[in-house]
Amino acid sequence: MSIEAIAFIGGTGRQGLGLALRFAAAGAPVVIGSRVAERAVAAAETVRTAVPGASVRGSENAEAVARSKRLVLTFPFGGLASFLATGRAALAGKLVIDVIVPLAVRNGFFELAPVDGAASAGELIQQTVPAARVVSAFKNHSAETLQDIAAPLEGDVLLCGNDAGARAEVAALVGLLPGLRAVDAGGIANARYLEAITALLLNLNRRHKARASIAILGLPKP
Amino acid sequence: MSIEAIAFIGGTGRQGLGLALRFAAAGAPVVIGSRVAERAVAAAETVRTAVPGASVRGSENAEAVARSKRLVLTFPFGGLASFLATGRAALAGKLVIDVIVPLAVRNGFFELAPVDGAASAGELIQQTVPAARVVSAFKNHSAETLQDIAAPLEGDVLLCGNDAGARAEVAALVGLLPGLRAVDAGGIANARYLEAITALLLNLNRRHKARASIAILGLPKP
Numbered sequence A, B: 001m002s003i004e005a006i007a008f009i010g011g012t013g014r015q016g017l018g019l020a021l022r023f024a025a026a027g028a029p030v031v032i033g034s035r036v037a038e039r040a041v042a043a044a045e046t047v048r049t050a051v052p053g054a055s056v057r058g059s060e061n062a063e064a065v066a067r068s069k070r071l072v073l074t075f076p077f078g079g080l081a082s083f084l085a086t087g088r089a090a091l092a093g094k095l096v097i098d099v100i101v102p103l104a105v106r107n108g109f110f111e112l113a114p115v116d117g118a119a120s121a122g123e124l125i126q127q128t129v130p131a132a133r134v135v136s137a138f139k140n141h142s143a144e145t146l147q148d149i150a151a152p153l154e155g156d157v158l159l160c161g162n163d164a165g166a167r168a169e170v171a172a173l174v175g176l177l178p179g180l181r182a183v184d185a186g187g188i189a190n191a192r193y194l195e196a197i198t199a200l201l202l203n204l205n206r207r208h209k210a211r212a213s214i215a216i217l218g219l220p221k222p
Helices: A014-025 A037-050 A061-067 A077-091 A121-128 A143-147 A164-174 A188-208 B014-025 B037-050 B061-067 B077-091 B121-128 B143-147 B164-174 B188-208
Strands: A006-009 A030-034 A056-060 A070-073 A095-098 A103-106 A109-112 A133-136 A155-159 A180-184 A213-217 B006-009 B030-034 B056-060 B070-073 B095-098 B103-106 B109-112 B133-136 B155-159 B180-184 B213-217
Touching: A006 A014, A006 A061, A014 A030, A014 A037, A014 A143, A030 A037, A030 A061, A037 A056, A056 A061, A061 A077, A070 A077, A077 A121, A095 A121, A095 A164, A103 A188, A109 A188, A121 A133, A121 A188, A133 A164, A133 A188, A155 A164, A155 A188, A164 A180, A180 B188, A188 A213, A188 B180, A188 B188, B006 B014, B006 B061, B014 B030, B014 B037, B014 B143, B030 B037, B030 B061, B037 B056, B056 B061, B061 B077, B070 B077, B077 B121, B095 B121, B095 B164, B103 B188, B109 B188, B121 B133, B121 B188, B133 B164, B133 B188, B155 B164, B155 B188, B164 B180, B188 B213
Parallel strands: A006 A030, A006 A070, A030 A056, A070 A095, A095 A133, A155 A180, A155 A213, B006 B030, B006 B070, B030 B056, B070 B095, B095 B133, B155 B180, B155 B213
Antiparallel strands: A103 A109, A213 B213, B103 B109
16 A cells, blocks of 8 residues: 555545544545645644644645545535536546535434435546546544544445445555445445435434444455 | 234245244244235245244235234335225224335346335335334345345344334334344434445345345444
8 A cells, every 4th residue: 555645625524634533543644625725734733733743734625636646525515516617627537535425404304415417426426527536435434433533433434436446445545444344335326325324324323322333244254 | 022913915025035934933923915815825834834833824915914913014116006005094003014125226236216206115105104103124134144044133123113112113023033133213214224225235245245234333232
């Protein structure tokens, strides 16, 4: 595994910051991207404080995209259309890890919001940027747990994408994080199910006052 | 727990027969329903052979519905509309356990088929028969494993429905089956996510040559 930096686009949010913290703690160089450079720099400082010796820097999203070959999209679904409209050319050929889930809350019930033109955020990204190597992953772990860096992680990271090599790269990244197992879920069309699980877990979390994750039982040993 | 019989409507199919076998093996009286009485009787004989001493009988679906207070709907989604059109009045007031998943296969990919007028089979049933106590459950266990009665079961049975008492009844039924844990997933609107998990598991099974099930991690002990 190279130690090329992993750039978290929209990495000042809870999910992005949580993942950046975990990867920094695992020794991976990370870049925090934000629409506002000052916020990116502040978040990088947060990571550096939590993980002494971390290799981390903050930069404006567009610069982080331009300079990184491994991107993790961690901003809210509401920002996806404009991100793709302005940034799609810069994604071509890159590993694009999609952590986005189109969520809405109605009367306390978490539900998937419809995605215009696709069955999931992951599929929308891949359709919009055919030359990107999109892998949906990390959709089913609580942002709170990720940020709570003393809390052990557990469960499976389901990942899907149309490029088997890209899936293997993401599986190797998952392997950097103690407690997590990567599960290859095949093509990007499965992203809709990963996103459905997010909504279910949020409803379970609310009902059971938990930070649930999932495990797939019955798979053969790798 | 009373030992009132559990009637499996469409119980000659793989999922229904598998569940009937497991409940019969757990000592519960079961009824196998089929559109064709002779097939129901033959399936009951199959259960009796696999589970010596089982309390099991076969009957035509309509009779099984009329005579039972606990029904498990285990026929394919394609039969749901006509079942509800003719049988809805007989479901009022009853515990209706919905195991149906609207599935389609396209180019080897399992996907959810759209449900006319609802976001899931479970929601369609509850909407169509407001007086039934509908609980979606058992959607995420392989029919093959259920039928393979020597194989241990494992994983969680997510269940959802709008009637908390009905959910508790189903949780108690799950408790009869060694190796399984019931997880209360709240209202019936979550049925769409249980059904999504079925499609995901079928895709995982195909890819990994497995009979996968799921577990929810991080829930508080009951």
